[in-house]
Amino acid sequence: MYARILIDNKSDHGLICEWGLAVYIEYEGHKLLLDTGSSGAFVKNAESLGVNLEEIEYGVLSHAHYDHSDGLAEFFSRNRTASFYMRVGTGENCYGKRWIFHKYIGIKKGFLEQYTDRIVYADGIFEMIPGAYLVPHKTPGLDKTGARAGLYVKRGRRLVPDSFAHEQSLVLDTKEGLVIFSSCSHGGADTIIREVTDAFPGKEICALIGGLHLYRTSEQEVRALAGRVRKLGIRRLITGHCTGERAMAVLEEELPGVAEALHTGMEFEIG
Template sequence: MSVIEAVDKVEIRILVDNATDVLSSNPSFVESEAAFIGRRGMTNSARCLCCAVHGLSCLVTVHRGGKSHAVLFDTGPEDYAFERNVTRLGVDLGVVESIVLSHGHWDHSGAMLLALGMIRGRNGARTVPFYAHPGMFVTRGVRQANGSVRRMDDVPSVIELSDFGAAMVVTTEPQTPLGGLFYVSGEILRVSGFERGYPGQVKRTADGWEPDELLMDERWLAVNIAGKGLVVLSACSHAGIVNVCRHARATFPDIPIHAVMGGLHLSGPNEAIIPQTVGGLKEFDIKTIAAGHCTGWRAMTALAKEFPDALAPTAVGKQFTF
């Protein structure tokens, strides 16, 4: 049976995301970038602002019994945005005790080597446990209408990550970092019937480009908030957010899903499954849907209509506290 320890509180700081939003009102458990800047005594100035890029990175900090533990979940697509946002938010990456890479795409891994350097520059040069799936380390692309393949940037290799101080844990099996305060899923079961992954994705093998739409290397990260339930982070939901939630519920049948966070990948060709996805989410009674990154504006509109009290979009610099 899978085990996840209950924690008193979790804080999730959005370091990289597709959107920036300093003006919209937020629920009481969400602090905006502007509010955070103001709380730190800084002025409204362009010199304080973070930047938005296509990607996602979250610093997840749990608190239990007066102690805190932090995990870095992805790093976004490139060094500039990651370093700028971490610096302007005043985030001390030296507290990071583990890294989880959600799946093998450039927009989640592009600043990983920089992040390792920043962490180890603050933690006494200690190695950092790094959780990954073996299927991440392949060359990928997207098949175009004319039959050509648009190649993606590769994820940093196991050798590169190790050279930068990562203590690699490369496995298809679920993991429980930091004594079970965090849970990294194994491969996500595909059961919904309508969530088919990343249409058109291929991977390069010795025999050429082969279909790779299911992205079986994708995994979710969860924490368990005492008295509330699971907060599930699904960075891109290529497996489908309904499949992710069903997998989380099957893994922890006695713990409700309190919140889901991340990209729901309902843009592009996946806009076709927005109605089924919105309908499928109704079965979980989720209190907070913190969607962002690759969700897409059409899906955001549908979610806002169906879940007006639950939807709390992510944006750069926001902190969610459960």
């Protein structure tokens, strides 16, 4: 498995960066795209890096927030065939709360109807191609996590805490073990690790890649997470975007040689 970060908050080699994430992946002869950042800027980076977006066969949207979905139209204008896989229940209904104000942070309004022929909705543990799975949250009570994070979804006329039913992880089965791509981990990295372990009994997790949503998390909690990663024997933790610099420093201290900060332009192979 080979991956290249097409856009992240940080950059290398003069590439564009933005608050968002997009990852190009090659797996078992297939070419995949995970997320599209918060604009079409990832397309320019792909061109600079020699990644041909027209060759992408499958797209995955990790969750229904703008910083992962707002580049979708730009992708569809360049790639006429690839379907994008979203979680059943994905809607244009995500909001963030700051003080008493609610701000829309979801997929662009009208997008899902406009591009309905390019979207596939995944239900349950969904095998997209042999060895590549989309894994949803099954843990009850994640709406409490949503409330603490100030994340909401609109149900009718009401805003209710987000249970992250629209969030999914991309899990690749490699010779080295399972590789989890979890773009924001809103439900919690521990939750995602446990759900993947339960979904694939007897399989080891060798890598966790993506954002961990730790930028508001206490140092004590970050160190506890690092301890669990170490105990499970996860050998690579490649993280950025919403992880946060303070949490990243703690992870690198606790997990030397395991934790790495991702950035735009970064490439790596596993298995």
